[in-house]
Amino acid sequence: MLTSAAPLRAFTLALIQLGSIGSNKSDNLRHAQQMILRASHGQGSAKKPDLIVLPECFNSPYGHTHFPKYAEVIGFTPGKPYDASRSGSETVRMLSSIARQVQSWIIGGELVAMHRKVHLFDIDIPGKIKFKESETLTGGTTLNSFDAEFGRIGLGICYDIRFPEMAMISARQGCQVLIYPGAFNMTTGPLHWELLQRSRAVDNHVFMAMCSPARDLSAGYHAWGHSMVVDPMGRVLCEAAEGEEIIYVDIGKEYIYE
Numbered sequence: 199m200l201t202s203a204a205p206l207r208a209f210t211l212a213l214i215q216l217g218s219i220g221s222n223k224s225d226n227l228r229h230a231q232q233m234i235l236r237a238s239h240g241q242g243s244a245k246k247p248d249l250i251v252l253p254e255c256f257n258s259p260y261g262h263t264h265f266p267k268y269a270e271v272i273g274f275t276p277g278k279p280y281d282a283s284r285s286g287s288e289t290v291r292m293l294s295s296i297a298r299q300v301q302s303w304i305i306g307g308e309l310v311a312m313h314r315k316v317h318l319f320d321i322d323i324p325g326k327i328k329f330k331e332s333e334t335l336t337g338g339t340t341l342n343s344f345d346a347e348f349g350r351i352g353l354g355i356c357y358d359i360r361f362p363e364m365a366m367i368s369a370r371q372g373c374q375v376l377i378y379p380g381a382f383n384m385t386t387g388p389l390h391w392e393l394l395q396r397s398r399a400v401d402n403h404v405f406m407a408m409c410s411p412a413r414d415l416s417a418g419y420h421a422w423g424h425s426m427v428v429d430p431m432g433r434v435l436c437e438a439a440e441g442e443e444i445i446y447v448d449i450g451k452e453y454i455y456e
């Protein structure tokens with residue numbers, strides 16, 4: 199049972215709309231690490247972020263046939279001690295070490311909480327897109343969040359956003375910010391990416407953010423991009439374009455309604 203959350207405090211959020219995700223996992227991890235380092239310095243008037251978010255599937259190409267090859271054993275059990283530096287997962291070791299170096303929270307696989315996508319993405323729109331995650335993945339069965347010094351962060355992954363009950367329960371459990379790494383595509387992106395985030399934000403009076411990979415037309419899956427952050431009134435606070443980009447937003451007093 200979660201204890202009640204402390205009031206939300208001002209913080210800086212960075213979403214990394216990562217590009218160059220190819221077939222070599224170590225190269226993907228190296229690139230993600232460099233981008234986290236770049237994000238950690240802030241940009242222009244943006245301060246050093248307290249929380250940095252990577253997209254869904256940042257260490258492998260997105261596609262259900264790739265998942266078995268890139269899968270890693272994480273071995274994390276909530277509430278039990280876990281030494282991320284000795285993890286069997288190359289991805290967790292990288293994230294944990296860079297999180298310590300830049301002194302920020304990272305959503306991408308760092309290990310204070312682990313969320314497994316609950317709702318698997320199975321879609322078949324004739325002539326447009328066919329994708330069946332359930333052929334190679336098993337859905338998660340738990341709702342997950344973590345407490346940072348500035349607020350309670352609820353987690354989901356991509357397709358999870360289409361199930362309003364999940365965001366609602368997170369909000370009822372005191373989450374003030376919901377972050378769902380995601381990878382919508384060229385069919386569902388223009389229709390629903392912004393609509394769903396604004397809906398979940400307004401339904402629940404929370405901040406909502408989704409972080410996408412950059413669009414790569416040479417890849418098998420064409421991600422929509424447009425990583426964004428929405429405030430509890432449903433206003434889009436910032437939005438990326440399609441390419442590789444880091445977007446920052448200060449969640450300041452003007453957005454925090456007590």
Ligand SMILES: NC(=O)CC(=O)C(=O)O
Nearest residue numbers: 319356357381382383386
């Ligand atoms: N990729 C997903 O999990 C979901 C998606 O693209 C959509 O819901 O649209």
